């Protein structure tokens with residue numbers, strides 16, 4: 254197949270509106286996640302077995318999971334430790350003994366979870382992170398019970414010394430809390446929350462048992478928690494050139510809460526960091542390149558430039574860079590984006606005669622200063638190679 258035909262397959266896949274499912278993709282819903290169908294098609298059409306695939310803004314690890322499935326080597330980088338935690342659990346093989354340990358822990362510890370802990374540290378800290386003023390009484394009661402129940406789960410989890418099993422179970426809890434609290438109206442009641450934890454463990458075990466066989470091969474993947482402006486300092490990438498870089502960076506002028514959950518859609522909380530035992534990020538815009546409040550996007554494009562200049566150093570003439578990006582202002586942000594890529598040494602590859610875009614299903618995001626010219630749920634697919 255010639256390259257134009259391969260591109261048209263990838264474009265077709267990018268427009269697919271199916272729900273995210275399969276393998277370990279649904280372990281956690283990471284904000285602005287890729288469609289696995291798109292990533293799978295790009296890897297299949299634009300790389301061969303044993304090629305290296307890189308995602309410098311890895312998020313929830315869609316690229317890494319798909320690269321492993323296709324027998325490619327993969328490197329994923331993300332500044333947000335939630336992203337690296339989630340991606341790591343999604344791509345860590347479980348041995349038979351791990352399945353047994355997780356199942357027996359589940360049998361002994363979920364049905365009897367309660368919310369009667371007194372003055373426990375986690376609940377106090379968690380409730381101090383949540384603004385629940387103004388929520389109804391039942392909502393507050395449910396919220397507090399969920400927090401107390403999670404606290405007991407985490408207390409019991411301390412006894413699970415095996416890291417793989419501990420991380421797996423912690424992610425099952427994180428996912429249940431995310432589903433029951435983030436943008437949930439009304440907040441789930443406590444019994445339902447408990448059943449969510451159990452269902453998560455069961456479903457995740459089943460999904461991993463199907464993915465396991467792909468994790469036994471020689472195709473090692475590597476995950477790094479760092480800023481991608483130092484991508485050229487990663488030894489593995491100095492010696493191996495990626496054939497495909499497939500990624501979705503933060504979007505200029507569009508506010509996506511990579512680090513926060515939103516209680517009732519607007520009360521931001523850093524709760525996921527507490528659940529994972531991670532330090533809070535220094536600022537709310539750390540993972541967006543710059544504050545979305547600022548109308549000027551200088552810091553955004555300076556960061557983009559520094560990252561793609563670094564990427565240019567580890568790319569080869571054969572590397573294809575595919576990006577899905579949303580913009581709030583077409584004439585300014587999109588043009589400036591393409592200009593920045595050019596300054597970093599890349600030239601655009603036209604995938605089709607018209608610019609390719611897609612409407613993202615079930616997604617809206619907060620875009621300040623959008624001048625109605627681009628609906629903010631529209632993403633553009635752009636391709637580049639070294640000039």
Ligand SMILES: C[S@@+](CC[C@H](N)C(=O)[O-])C[C@H]1O[C@@H](n2cnc3c(N)ncnc32)[C@H](O)[C@@H]1O
Nearest residue numbers: 285286287310312313315331332333480481540
């Ligand atoms: C749109 S999300 C990627 C979602 C991903 N495609 C998926 O399928 O889950 C963008 C990611 O870029 C990460 N990020 C932001 N600034 C970064 C930086 N300087 N270096 C590396 N990653 C960064 C954010 O933490 C976020 O996870």
